[in-house]
Amino acid sequence: MRTQNGSASPEAIHAIQGHFGDRLLTLPTHRAEYGKSECHFEPVLPDAVLRAQSVDDVVQLVKFANEYRFSLIPYGAGTSVEGNTIPIHGGVTIDLSGLDRIIAVNSSDLDCVVEPGVRREDLNLHLRDQGLFFPIDPGANATIGGMASTRASGTNAVRYGTMRDCVLGLKVVTADGKIVRTSRRAKKSAAGYDLTGLFVGSEGTLGIVVEVNLKLFGIPETISSAVCAFETTRGAVQSVVELIQLGVPVARAEILDDLQIQAVNKWSKLEFAEKPTLFFEFHGSPASVAEQIEIVSGISKANGGTEFRWAERLEDRNVLWKARHDAYYATVNLRPGAVGWATDVCVPIGSLAQCIDETQADLRTCPVPATILGHVGDGNFHVVFSIDPRSDSEMNIVEAVNKRLIARAIALDGTCTGEHGIGIGKKKALEDELGCAVDIMRRIKSAIDPLGIFNTGKIFS
Template sequence: MSAPSPQPRKPLPEGFLDQLRAVFGDRLSTGEAVRSQHGQSETHFAPVLPDAVIFARSTEEVAALVKLCVAAEVPVIPFGAGTSIEGNTLPVQGGVTVDLSQMNAILEVNQEDFDCTVQAGVRREQLNEHLRDQGLFFPIDPGANATIGGMASTRASGTNAVRYGTMREAILSLRVVTPDGRDIRTARRARKSAAGYDLTRLMIGSEGTLGIITEITLRLHAIPEAISSAVCGFETLQGAVDTVVQSIQIGVPLARVEILDDHQMRAVNRWSKLDYPELPTLFFEFHGSPSYVDEQVRTVEEIASMNGGGEFRWSNLPEERTKLWKARHEAYYAAVNLRPGAIGWATDVCVPISRLAECITQTRADLDGASLPATILGHVGDGNFHVIFSIDPEAPEEMAEVEALNERLVQRALAMDGTCTGEHGIGLGKQQCLIDELGDAVDMMRVIKRAIDPKNLFNPGKIFAVQPGG
């Protein structure tokens, strides 16, 4: 596994752990097993352990922790489910990791207003289970059963983004603990506001570098009257992507549409014990009234047929849809386990949908020349796709090869006026890519970071170096 870039790391001040223990008691852990759990995630970076872990249960406790850490000049790193990809939660300068998973209360559901307020440790599957009896659901689905706070911090997206948007669109307001220990609310529940700076959007995607999100107010949606899913294989990647682009261009409101290339379908069949044709494949889901869903289905089926699509395998039964999307959600593990003992490196880019077919086909051609397995899958409806590499952890030459492939992928996307990451965030892994993408705008981000967190104690080392080149 590749190691994070070296970062300055100071020992904890004498007596600091005693201060924490006086406040948090047995919810302070310095044991190696707990620290190890919080020093890694779904990333290719080697683990980096925090000095201590605190399990917080309220915003007030997070604020108390922050005040202690700031006074002692100790870094503090928020942690949710540990499903981040780009090393976003690794404590590269040591310090205290604050685990928010015990802050898992659903505080309020406003059924008539289609919104709810939850603590940061609530998992998305937990929330939807709670909402189901009220005829509501939260649509953002990044695949992993992530925490809502973590999804807000990384500006997550997922399979439903083509119709329902990303976390940026889903969040109405945040409760945040700032680097000086204040407890602030970024907005009210109103659906729109022109009141001052948009602090909500500033915090979304900031990866814990500007504040620790403790509560989130979310937009909700009505559970559709009818839901239908389908799988269709294609002769070519181009035909699959063209089907999606043409469907969107004529106004078909696809709820979900995912692409898996032939390599990924081979991995999914092996891992999930399925029997789909090992071809470039689209997974669809349609929402609406029964008649409207039928109309969408017929339209997309006709478009697919014109683009080399094969038989549509349809399902309206909840258990069959669950099995289908479970296979999609496990695609990462399927790809990594194409060979025993491998580790995964997942990366993503996003481009305008008019350039998507070109970007995916060029990427697949580049991957076909690689010496190690690599698959493509993605949320093709909004131009976002992922590459998953299966790497031998004992082969440093493979890590170097993947770094080169990833760099070419990012530069390819940027040349098409895309972005270096559609939903994984920057973390440790794409800091130079961010500079390549936004140039001097990154200096403005540094100014904001210095103004809000002058001691650089909130998740330091992530997104960009506070000092250029250092």
């Protein structure tokens, strides 16, 4: 029988500790590090934490979970924002950051094989001397396993796709302790069900990823970044819509509203015009980048954009994109002692301007400071709130705004989350979005994980 709510019994903890020794962390101070992430949800401590060092560690812990019927929560870098790694029903968290080998780089095939604890920045540092890079860039220096688990994307997604597009295959430890390989390294296959696609985005509820085969790209010959301020948010959004509709292969197209720019200037010590702003990046040959810039400059000017402010040197581009990636922290710190609530939606590109307009109108009546930013090139944007953690009323206000944002996106045939995942925060929204399809997900979960040991309570109840 499972112990109450999936927690690990004292007998289970004793047995695990007997096998793993001091790599099983049981002190409250250690467990507290794994009971939270970059989200607004209350922390919940796991019953214990195993710092895994090998695939065999993962297999053995899964066998213990089967024997003693407790929940297992995979953990990478702790950067998720929808409570994806919080052990809400107790259990044992398995820290996979120690599985951090880059197993192989197949430069001629433009792919690599890595363990789940590899950080994306470390991977790109390793690939740089071979003229290759991995493009998925969620902002945080997340682990590859966590990024696969949440189907992450980021600033480069408009050109290079998301983790759904860049994960070619996986090795997964399933609920019966077997190691399953979801595909081979061939670039295409018609062999059976797409198990890779099933596990990517499953948020650790179907198995534990222990190896990832990733698509790579050549580092572009020319890279150029630019900032363009606009008189109105609609003008900025319309510019991106038009360039996407024209098929301009822009690599990055990020929007920051005027309050977000104010926050970024203060946090990153910059001096951007405090207006709705687009951050662009262009990749390609010198001729193709010049052509992209000419087209985008013309579109932007026609929609109320100013002259481009360029960042062509590597160090200048790094400053620009670090400021964009730090936008969440910039917003949260608009108020001393505040906590952040980050949410996201994604809509068809033709509905993006309407969705952002209506969201801005809603935020103007909201007493809690909030910014809009996001990957408008693929219809995905975020709202970040800076909340007084002592105020229940502010939490209630933000929850209501978030519900309206999700309802607005779904009404436009969009989704409740473009990249954050469901976790514990958007379970009701998933049902609103997909209806009885969630029942099929439940049946898949029951078939693959019949005891319900993997990341209990996430995605759906």
